[in-house]
Amino acid sequence: MKVVYISTYVPRECGIGTFTNNLLESAKNIIQEVDIDYEVVAINDAGQLYQYPPEVKFIIQQENQEEYLTASDYINDTANCCVLEHEYGIFGGQSGIYILPLLSRLRIPLVVTLHTVLEKPSYNERAVLTEICKMASSVVVMSNKAIGLLQRVYNVPIEKIIYIPHGVPVFHQQQVAAKEDLNLMNKEILLTFGFIGRNKGIETVIKALPKVISRFPNIRYIVLGKTHPNVLKHSGEEYRAYLENLVDQLSLNKHVLFINEFIDQEGLLSYLSACDIYITPYINEAQITSGTLSYAIGAGAAVLSTPYWHAKELLKDGKGRLFGFKDIDGLSSLLTELLGDPTKLKELRETASYYGQQITWPKVAEKYINIFNSTVNAVHIHTPKKSVELNLEKLPAFSLEHIKRLTNHVGIIQHATYALPNYKEGYCLDDNARALLISLMAYKEYKDPMALSLMPTYLGYIHYMQRTDGKFQNFLSFNNGFLDKIGSEDSFGRAIWALGYLFNTAPCDGYYQLGNEMFFKAVQNFDSLRSIRGIAYTIIGICFYLEYNPNDEGMIERMRNLIQQIINEYNISATERWHWFEPLLAYDNAILPLCLLQSAKFLNDDTIISIGLKTMTFLENIILKNGYLSIVGNQKWYHKDKNISKFGQQPLDVLATVLMFDQAFQLTGQKEYLEKMYISFMWFFGENDLRISLYDYETKGCCDGLENYGVNRNQGAESTLSYLIAYTTVHKTFNNL
Incomplete structure (x- = not known):
């Protein structure tokens, strides 16, 4: 059996490294009795070089994310058991979060020794340690106090926790x-x-x-x-x-x-x-x-x-x-x-x-060896999930609590500082359109009374921001001053999306009449749209309107013209190996195949379906290739023939991906898209590159994204609204099966 330790290591001046060295050397001294070999994956601090002893076979630079992933491949190919010596400060990223992707990729049992267990951890500290303990077969602590804390604060099952005291040298000198x-x-x-x-x-x-x-x-x-x-x-x-x-x-x-x-x-x-x-x-x-x-x-x-x-x-x-x-x-x-x-x-x-x-090191080493043997021989071995279990009962209950927190009598505040509204940033049409959409969805799906009470606020904001020419202004300061003369085409399209959805879901005639008035006031601007995503949002809004009035031939023709603009962009950019509408993957990518697939119900055109499915598959092969969702980050995007930007990943893109797979299932009836929809949705709960949840169980909000340092803990409107719309979409589809 080969055991690989992940730890700092001598000669680095670190107590964790000394601990690991003492434990390993003591275990080696009793190796004649047990057939175990030991190696070390050493964690290097920034800019330092060390002359490591021979047992160090792999080195991770603390802040180099890629080396953690490479190390997981090495460990899987080399060892039968992995031992993590955990202390927050020795691993990279926020609260040592970089260790999570490594551990999640292990295909061998994991034993964790905890050198710090905090009674009052930060959100990230608790999230990181909770995930580590979930992946571990055994969790070793050195005090009984730690056992209680792990159960009470981190929800670690008692059967996983093993007490082994800190080892000490054998003292011979008088x-x-x-x-x-x-x-x-x-x-x-x-x-x-x-x-x-x-x-x-x-x-x-x-x-x-x-x-x-x-x-x-x-x-x-x-x-x-x-x-x-x-x-x-x-x-x-x-x-x-x-x-x-x-x-x-x-x-x-x-x-x-x-x-x-x-x-x-x-x-x-x-x-x-x-x-x-x-x-x-x-x-x-x-x-x-x-x-x-x-x-x-x-x-x-x-x-x-x-x-x-x-x-x-x-x-x-x-x-x-x-x-x-x-x-x-x-x-x-x-x-x-x-x-x-x-x-x-x-x-x-x-x-x-x-x-x-x-408690001398040889006696402590024997206890660890017993754990390694029993862990490797156990029936249950930690392995990464090949697919996500489809179980809605494990999800938290739907809640608009955080949305209400961000909303006042004017509308929803667009940004948050942690879980509190950031009034300095004011309001935007994009988020109030999304907020209207989720309030309509939530009332239809759950009969949520809070959704009904918030709905007129968002509808009123959209009405206030519409100009006489049917276009919209986007940004409003906290003191209700307009911050732009005309909003983006994206914000226009999102408003049309929400207003289109209103036709079939308005809870009273007054809301319907106002929504109808605004929608048709805006129609005159459809043909002048040029932003590919603004067009896509508008197409989705038209599709919802056509579900209410499928015989509006004039609107169908308008939609056909908009679809043709998107197809033209595809024909310009697509190559044999690049099936996409642009020479890069930027933000909200899945919204483009989605609008094609959604329009197929009203446009009898095989070309539209073909391009929709082809571009969906192209995107899927990029963002879902590792068995979990890894969306394109907004740091540098993904330019053709260049590296994919991994961070920051934003909930908006996850929502679009969930909607895309849901629509593919509705169109084709193929259940593989259900699983892909659910896997994508579980990005919010830790099925992502950093293996950590963005949903905050305390605030009922969603964090703003995955950054290279960890989770952006601000919980703005866009993020939480994206989560809630995705949640309701998944809930509705699975309940209707």
């Missing part, structure tokens, strides 16, 4: 010999080690020392470790300088020693063996695992700590003593008590040492 080696004989040694940063609370120990030194003048407090790389990057050595100044102010220069090194294992063991009292004065309780604390226990040190989560759990039953956060006097009292009572000090050390012998 304290006296260690002190001699370090030239610290006849000194009472206090020690804190690990990466240095403000959250470590080292100033608490320094401020506690004067009272203690007055009774025990031979004290030496050693602060062993470099400044944390992230702290160094953003704040430099500001914290270390503060501590050094504090030592000067308190005249403690003879008693406090800073060793600014990332010390090797042998040196660390010497300092731990030599120390009398080990102190972790952290200022925040939310630390689920502390390797430094575990090492101190393993060394048989008397440990004093603030009551952060891991310390409260690890130091119970006499393995150490606790003092309050930033409690200078409490720490002084404890130090004075223990240094003045050798018997108590010896008791603490012996209790800690006994426990430390139970």
